[in-house]
Amino acid sequence: MNHGLLFILSGPSGSGKSTITHAVLDSMPGLVFSVSHTTRTPRPGEKDGVDYHFIDRAAFLALRDRQPGGFLEWAEVHGQLYGTSVAEVQGKLRQGLDILLDIDVQGARQVLARHPEAISIFICPPSAQALAERLQRRATESPESMALRLNNARQELEHAADYRYLIVNAELESAITAFKSIIIAERLQQRRAADGTPLSQSW
Amino acid sequence: MNHGLLFILSGPSGSGKSTITHAVLDSMPGLVFSVSHTTRTPRPGEKDGVDYHFIDRAAFLALRDRQPGGFLEWAEVHGQLYGTSVAEVQGKLRQGLDILLDIDVQGARQVLARHPEAISIFICPPSAQALAERLQRRATESPESMALRLNNARQELEHAADYRYLIVNAELESAITAFKSIIIAERLQQRRAADGTPLSQSW
Numbered sequence: 143m144n145h146g147l148l149f150i151l152s153g154p155s156g157s158g159k160s161t162i163t164h165a166v167l168d169s170m171p172g173l174v175f176s177v178s179h180t181t182r183t184p185r186p187g188e189k190d191g192v193d194y195h196f197i198d199r200a201a202f203l204a205l206r207d208r209q210p211g212g213f214l215e216w217a218e219v220h221g222q223l224y225g226t227s228v229a230e231v232q233g234k235l236r237q238g239l240d241i242l243l244d245i246d247v248q249g250a251r252q253v254l255a256r257h258p259e260a261i262s263i264f265i266c267p268p269s270a271q272a273l274a275e276r277l278q279r280r281a282t283e284s285p286e287s288m289a290l291r292l293n294n295a296r297q298e299l300e301h302a303a304d305y306r307y308l309i310v311n312a313e314l315e316s317a318i319t320a321f322k323s324i325i326i327a328e329r330l331q332q333r334r335a336a337d338g339t340p341l342s343q344s345w
Numbered sequence: 346m347n348h349g350l351l352f353i354l355s356g357p358s359g360s361g362k363s364t365i366t367h368a369v370l371d372s373m374p375g376l377v378f379s380v381s382h383t384t385r386t387p388r389p390g391e392k393d394g395v396d397y398h399f400i401d402r403a404a405f406l407a408l409r410d411r412q413p414g415g416f417l418e419w420a421e422v423h424g425q426l427y428g429t430s431v432a433e434v435q436g437k438l439r440q441g442l443d444i445l446l447d448i449d450v451q452g453a454r455q456v457l458a459r460h461p462e463a464i465s466i467f468i469c470p471p472s473a474q475a476l477a478e479r480l481q482r483r484a485t486e487s488p489e490s491m492a493l494r495l496n497n498a499r500q501e502l503e504h505a506a507d508y509r510y511l512i513v514n515a516e517l518e519s520a521i522t523a524f525k526s527i528i529i530a531e532r533l534q535q536r537r538a539a540d541g542t543p544l545s546q547s548w
Contacts, residue, residue, distance in 0.1 A: 307533045320533055327530035330510045330523055 146235040147328060148257055149173075149242045150250045150305075153265030154295030156276040158311040162265060163244060165318045170325055173240045176231055179205065179213075182222035185282060199223065215245060215252035220290065224249070240325070247301040261328050263321065264305035268312040270296070349438040350531055351460050352376075352445045353453045353508075356468035357498030359479040361514040365468060366447060368521045373528055376443045379434055382408065382416075385425035388485060402426065418448060418455035423493060427452070443528070450504040464531050466524065467508035471515040473499070 153159040167175055179195045181202050190196045197205075202223045205212035216225035226243055234241050243253060243260075254260055267273040273295055277288050302308055307324050311317040356362040370378055382398040384405050393399045400408075405426045408415035419428035429446055437444050446456060446463075457463055470476040476498055480491050505511055510527050514520040 303535060306535060307530070308535050309533060320529060323526035323529035324533060326523060326526035327510070330512060330527060332506060332508060332511050 146172075146238050147240040148231070148235065148253075148260040149240065149325065149328075150253055150260050150262040151242060151244050151265065152247050152250050152262070152298065152301075152305065153311075154267070154273065154298050155291050156273045156280070156295070157265045157267050158276070158314060158317060159244065159265045161314065162309075162311065162317050162321055163242065166321045166325070167242065170322060172238075173242060173325060174234060176226055176234070176241050176243045178243075178245070179225045179227060180222060182220075182224075195227075214256065215249035217246055217248045217252075219246055219248075220287075220294070226253070240329075247298050247304075250301075250305070261307070261324070262305040263307040263309060263324060264302045265309045265311055265317065265321075266299060266302060267295075268310055272312075349375075349441050350443040351434070351438065351456070351463040352443065352528065352531075353456055353463050353465040354445060354447050354468065355450055355453050355465070355501065355504075355508065356514075357470070357476065357501050358494045359476045359483070359498070360468045360470050361479070361517060361520060362447065362468045364517065365512075365514065365520050365524055366445065369524045369528070370445065373525060375441075376445060376528060377437060379429055379437070379444050379446045381446075381448070382428045382430060383425060385423075385427075398430075417459065418452035420449055420451040420455075422449055422451075423490075423497070429456070443532075450501050450507075453504075453508070464510070464527070465508040466510045466512060466527060467505045468512045468514055468520065468524075469502060469505060470498075471513055475515075 151159065151163065163175070167173060177191065177193070177195055179197055179202060181197065181199045182194075184190065184193070184196055188194065202225065205227070206216055206225060210228075212227060212229070213225035214228045214231055216223060224245070226245060226249065231241055231243075243249075245253065250262060254262060267276065270292070274288075274292060277283055277291060283291065309317050309320045354362060354366065366378070370376060380394065380396070380398055382400055382405060384400065384402045385397075387393065387396070387399055391397065405428065408430070409419055409428060413431075415431060416428035417431045417434055419426060421427075427448070429448060429452065434444055434446075446452075448456065453465055457465065470479065473495070477491075477495060480486055480494060486494065512520050512523045
């Protein structure tokens with residue numbers, strides 16, 4: 143059985159990353175979301191075990207400090223802890239599922255160090271103005287939180303060049319198509335194929 | 346201005362390569378077909394300068410033997426000469442156009458030796474039986490020509506593993522989507538980008 147592919151997706155809050163991710167996951171069988179652990183409070187509509195595993199800080203730190211470590215990557219963002227469980231990722235890859243990790247630039251760097259074969263994708267809004275407008279529309283941000291997010295976005299964008307693919311989300315449908323295309327193309331790459339079985343069987 | 350990408354497409358006669366190519370070219374602005382030179386007779390409906398530059402053997406050999414050589418690659422297939430003009434390819438790449446070369450496995454090897462950055466794609470029918478049926482439907486082949494094509498197809502398939510991407514054309518629409526996805530994904534790869542201009546301009 144083929145081993146699954148590991149996709150890393152980063153992009154600032156307001157880049158449209160979540161909307162794009164859900165559209166892509168809904169239409170691509172065999173691609174699954176890796177559910178992260180976090181200490182932050184659920185937003186309205188978010189479900190435990192679906193959007194995140196919501197745990198408290200003590201439980202997070204215990205998992206992080208276990209030997210061997212329980213997280214493939216972890217990071218503190220906006221004062222909250224986020225982490226990707228090793229067990230969840232390894233289990234799904236072994237089942238042949240392709241996994242999508244939605245993580246920040248620090249997390250991406252940690253995962254790429256352990257999984258250099260991972261396929262990294264950065265989604266960014268077309269401009270700072272577009273990002274500010276999207277965050278305002280979301281209307282869950284205080285002015286302070288918004289300023290923090292805009293500043294973090296600028297810092298994250300400095301790392302965009304380290305990713306294999308860059309999607310500029312100027313128009314949602316095109317961004318979704320771009321993301322799907324990357325997944326389809328990476329699946330067709332022959333360096334992924336373990337052997338020539340499909341061809342040799344029928345010829 | 347960005348330099349165009351060079352896509353190499355190979356696959357046996359009857360693989361559906363031409364149908365797929367035309368569907369993709371019609372829907373992807375910025376991607377153009379490189380028109381090959383050939384000494385073979387036009388098939389019904391084929392136009393000189395559009396499907397091929399149809400030239401006689403003497404003219405082909407004169408272009409081939411010019412110093413420096415007038416062909417990026419050339420080959421003898423089914424007793425006929427086929428070649429890709431250097432001038433045509435270089436001119437289009439410099440204009441920023443992405444070029445699609447529809448060439449056989451020998452030609453692909455020659456182009457990859459000079460352009461290792463070229464993106465190679467192999468299209469194959471799902472089985473030998475499917476290929477035979479498609480050639481029979483075409484109904485332009487004599488029994489001898491058909492046997493030759495099937496034999497050549499088996500030989501070409503031995504080189505399929507040398508290509509970066511493999512598309513198994515079991516279902517036409519999926520094969521077209523696969524091909525388009527490869528082009529979109531390759532365009533989004535950041536190693537292609539000459540600089541960070543688009544991002545830095547708006548941030």
